[in-house]
Amino acid sequence: MRFITVRRCLLAELVLGTPELKILPSQPIQNRPISQSMLLSCRVEVENKNLVTSLQWHDTSGRVIGDNSDRYSVEAGIHTEHMPGGLALIIPMLQERHAGNYTCTAKYANTELLAKSVLIKTFVAITWEDAPEEQYPILNSDYKVRCKVTANPAPMVDWLQNGEQIPPGGRYIVETDGLLIVKATEADDGTYTCRAIVIETGELSERNIRVEVHTPPAFEKMDSSVTVVEANTASVMCKASGKPLPTYSWIKSSTREDLATADRFSVEKHTGVLTIRDISKDDDGEYKCVATNAAGKAERVVKINVILKPRIVTYKNISIATGKEAKLPCSASGRPLPTVTFRKLTSDRFVVGPQQDDRIVVENTRDDERHETIGTLSISNILRTDDGLYECIATNEGGEALKNVHLTVEFKPSFANTPMREAWSWQNNPVNITCLAESIPNATITWHRGDIELNGRYIDNNIRKFGEGPLSTLQILPIDRKYYGQYTCKAANPLGVALHEINLKEARPPSNVLQAKLEVITATTITFSFVGPAENGGLPVRKYAVQYKEERKDWRDARNKTWPVDSPYILEGLEPQTTYNFRFAAQNDVGFGNWAAPEHHTMPKRSYPEEPHILSNSGEDGVVMSPYSDHYELTWKIPADNGEPIDQYSIKYCPVKHVDGHWTETEYQCYTSDLSSAEHTAFVLRALTADTHYKIELRAHNKIGFSTPGEVVIKTARGKYTLKSLDPPVSATEGAALSSGAIVSIVVASLFVILIFVDLSCYVVNQAGLLMLICEKMRGSKTSDEDAKLGSDEKEPLKDAGKEATIQPR
Ligand SMILES: *[C@@H]1O[C@H](CO)[C@@H](O)[C@H](O)[C@H]1NC(C)=O
Ligand SMILES: *[C@@H]1O[C@H](CO)[C@@H](O)[C@H](O)[C@H]1NC(C)=O
Ligand SMILES: *[C@@H]1O[C@H](CO)[C@@H](O)[C@H](O)[C@H]1NC(C)=O
Ligand SMILES: *[C@@H]1O[C@H](CO)[C@@H](O)[C@H](O)[C@H]1NC(C)=O
16 A cells, blocks of 8 residues: 555656756856855755655765764864755855865655765955055155955956056056056056956956055255254254155254253154253254154254353453553353443443543453453543443343443542631630541541641640541640641552641630611510621621610619520510610620620500511412412411500401402401410411402400501412312412412321321221221211311311221221
């Protein structure tokens, strides 16, 4: 039965065709590139697949290939894998050793052996062995654009430039391993295509190679030497062209030191700038700038010349006698060697050569051994006026150096500035006679009387000498007439001798007063003026004296009064309606002269006071300009009381107008103020109208009555310069019209403002000062009594200060 079934099947297959193995891909020869994986599948083309058994792959030596659990197969790099309807031969990485015949076998219906073979051939695919995608020929040299390709069978290589075929011949030569460019130029830049073809396999592969022709660095025009100045900072350029852009380094030639890491030096790698800070003289020398890029490097030597600033090496004070020649040598170093000139301080410079003043010559000589310039200032026929400071100026490109020395002009003694020609003494009064000799060097002084030198034993107890020179004083106590007379002061220094005479004279009291004139007489006072004595006795009159008595009394009971010279000679406290005798004397340091110039006067009877004298500066028209628009300070001198004390002042002021040469009261009302004390000499008129004339009358009063009025016409200022204004307008004309009182007020106010400013600074900075004190006080007492008492002009700034003070943070 079973046999029959098989038969029937065979029969069926016979009908369909013979059972057959099929390998896919189906080509009997498989030509494959190495290094790739490959898969061959084997299946049986039959209806009833169950009849197929033992489906196997055999390798080139006939061995059955196992699946990937079979060690041997895995080591051989080859294995099988079941797949639907067949068995796959898998070579994960094809190698040349895998080439050969592989056979797939199977049994059909246990009897029929089926087999099918496939030949695997390997080839080597196109491989870029050495064909970098970017290549850089160097300008003007031959370059082979590398393109080494391998394949098996061997490939053919051809070249395209920027997509076009490179024609044969010319500068491009195709070689087996590349394209040779003869003498590359920048025009050779571009994309080259290296194309490989394997005819046998039909394989084609391209590689694009970017070619950029590099240029080695080349220096641009550049100074071969650079000058820099000591102690400064300087930059030295180095610039080269090249492709790619070069980088730079700087090398000091003498030490081979790379300056990139050196102290004080810095190198800009990409710009080539070398910067030297705090240049020293040792930096002088040759430096190499090296520019490097992929195409090569270039070097350039730069000489750096360091200029050394001038220095004055020696220049000394000198001392020289008048008439001689002075030479002031000044040596200076520096590179390049400096030029040396001179200047007398405050005058022009003396350049090299002769000067306008033909006594003066400046020379420069070089001392090559010491690397110095020696400048010499020569002044012949030295005068005393040549004494002074002389500046030596050394100059070169790096700057200048200065030094002063003193030229001392020596000269023989001179008494030109000793004013004392005579001296006075009297009655054992010690006196000093002094002489001062000018000279360089200092003179020594000796004193002489006639031929006798006053030293040692010739100076007795009554003459003492102070100082040997250039200042010397003789203190003389003239106990005797013989001490009076001529003294000779003798000054000597190495350059000469000078003599000076001083006459010591004896002083006497002044002679008689020639005349005493009566100037003013009131009931109780009398004022004199004097015509002085004919001779003052050798010394100035210092005082005048009066001796006076009532007519009926004796001179023994007389009273005296003395006045310093030039004071008001007023005698007070006399009795009205009384006759007095007066006599006078003058006094100098020696003493009083005799009483002389007698006078007698009868005092007037008691009366109302004298007219008070108003103190003011009136303008040309007799009008006093008030610096303020609303007030005026009236001041006056206390008048003589004429025998009864002043008990009151009365002040009347009225607005007035000038009509027909007279000051006429306008319809406005007059004001009157009474001051019930005699102590007053000032009064402030308030609430005045601006730009208005006022006539002021001041009367003094005593028991007997009012004096005649002292009068003044004032004009208030225009505008608003009020009591509170600190800054009255002081124009040229108005300034002249300011009363002394007003000026004092302004000055006081200004000082006060300054004081407050200073104090405010103290307050702010130190929390100290007067203001601080005042603020504390003001905070303490609420009453404004203090304010009220303060002077009018002072009041305002104080308030301000108070305000300021409270704003300040504590
Ligand atoms: C040179 O003279 C000046 C002025 O007399 C003096 O100040 C200075 O010290 C002197 N210099 C020397 C080196 O003597
Ligand atoms: C004289 O000069 C000396 C020294 O300067 C001084 O001590 C003395 O007081 C002077 N005498 C008189 C009277 O000026
Ligand atoms: C010369 O005299 C003056 C004035 O007395 C004095 O200051 C100065 O030191 C003196 N000079 C010398 C060199 O003695
Ligand atoms: C006034 O002066 C004379 C002489 O100078 C003197 O003797 C006399 O004592 C003086 N009398 C009075 C009161 O000072």
